[in-house]
Amino acid sequence: MAKALSASTIAALAVLVAAPAAQAAPCLIATLTGTQSGxxxxxxxxxxxxxVRYGDDANDxxxxxxxxxxxxxxxxxxxxxxVQPMDLDAVFITHIHSDHVEGFSDIAQLRWFFGSQLPKLDVVCSDDAPSPAGFVLSCRKFVAHIGDAYLLSGATAQQATEMDGLDPAGPAPLMNVIAFTPTDDAQVVWTSGEVAVSAIRSTxxxxxxxxxxxxxxxxxxxxxDASNDVTAPPRDTSTSAQVEKLAEGADIIVHSAVHPDLAPEKGSGMPPLVSTSVPSMSNTTSRKLSPPRTDRSERRRDASRTDPRSAPCARAAARPRAVPT
Structure with missing residues (x-):
């Protein structure tokens, strides 16, 4: 006859049964959605x-x-x-050169057409910035007028008659601009749960x-497109000290690079090349981070920079601008 289980054994079994499943590991995926310059x-x-996507292994x-x-x-x-525009929690704009914002109209229009019932989309960018040439670069106005061609041509009104629930004012009212003044030190400009986004002034x-x-x-x-605060020769390097400061201890850097023939040392207004391994990519390229990772002290050692022309501090550096020659 089997012996009766002891009280301690029963307690141990109860703990095993009640033990929660292992928590899914947090993960971070950075995907280059575009690499073309100009x-x-x-x-x-x-x-x-x-x-940039954050979550855990259970929800991809x-x-x-x-x-x-x-x-x-x-x-x-x-x-x-x-990923669809309706899935995005926020869009961040480094600057309003057309090669960095031409696709924002698509995001705004599709968000309007398929996601009018969603919360407003946060658009995080610099506040109005005066140019030495006498005009003002305004991300606020860029977003406010993103649908004007469709509005003024009647295209927005036409689509609003074809589908219930569309705002006849177009996509702009569905955008929530969060503007900040870039400073020499990093400042937190957006948060959501465990995710914090900081920004810093760069040249x-x-x-x-x-x-x-x-x-x-x-x-x-x-x-x-940050470069050195000294924008033309003579200078020791094209590397942005501001980006280096922001990137201390970071895991991935996505940054710009151009062909040496387009550098100011050869008469161009563009910064010289930091790395020669610029990929030519017609599709998306991703890098995923998930534990285990080296601790911060090891990352800081990895990040130490002895060559002033080497990449800013990080264990991985991806540079998304491939310029045709």
């Missing part, structure tokens, strides 16, 4: 943009979806990884800002 169309490349990193810049073709590239055009995303799974820095 106005030209080249080899099917989409314009500048980076999708889909708790928070953030798009940084939205160059030409961004919506098409997002669709390749199963390119008035109002240019670089961003950093911090999550429990890791961190990503989006440098935009």
């Amino acid at each position: 106005p030209p169309a080249f080899d099917g490349l989409a314009g500048s943009g980076t999708l 990193c889909s708790d928070v979806l953030l798009q940084f810049d939205a160059g030409r073709g961004t919506v098409m590239r997002l669709s390749q990884v199963g 390119h055009i008035p109002g240019h800002a670089s961003f950093r995303v911090d999550t429990p799974a890791g961190s990503v820095v989006i440098g935009g």
Whole structure:
């Protein structure tokens, strides 16, 4: 006859039965949605943009979806990884050069057409920035007038008659602009749960800002088109000290690079190349972060920079601008 189970054994079994399943590991995915620089169309490349997704392994990193810049073709590239404009929690704009924002109209129009019932889409960008040439670069106005061509042509009114629930004012009222003044030190400009996005002033055009995303799974820095504060030779390096400061201890940097022949040392107004390994990408490219990771002290050691022409501090550096020659 089997012996009766002891009280301690029963208690142990009860603990095993009641023990919760292992928690899903947090994860962070950075996807380059575009790598083309400047106005030209080249080899099917989409314009500048980076999708950052945070969540856990159980939901395919889909708790928070953030798009940084939205160059030409961004919506098409997002669709390749199963993301629609209606899925985005926020769009961040480093600056309003057309190669970084041409695709924002698509995001806004599709959000209006298919997501009018959703909360407003946060659009995070610099506040109005005066140019030395006498005009003002205004992200606020860019967003406010994003649907004007459709409004003034009657296209918006026509679509509003074809589908119930569409705002006849177009997509602009569905955007929530969060504007900030870029500063020399990083400042938090957007948060959602465990995700915090910081911004810092960086040199390119008035109002240019670089961003950093911090999550429990890791961190990503989006440098935009930032270059050295000294924009032309003589100088030791083209590397942005501001981006380096923002990127201390980061896991991934997404930053710009151009061909050496387009550098100011050769007569161009563009910054010289930081890395020669610029990928030519016609589709999206992703990097996923999830534990285990090296601790912060090890990352800081990895990030130490001895060559002033090396990449800003990070264990991985992706540079999304491939310029045709």
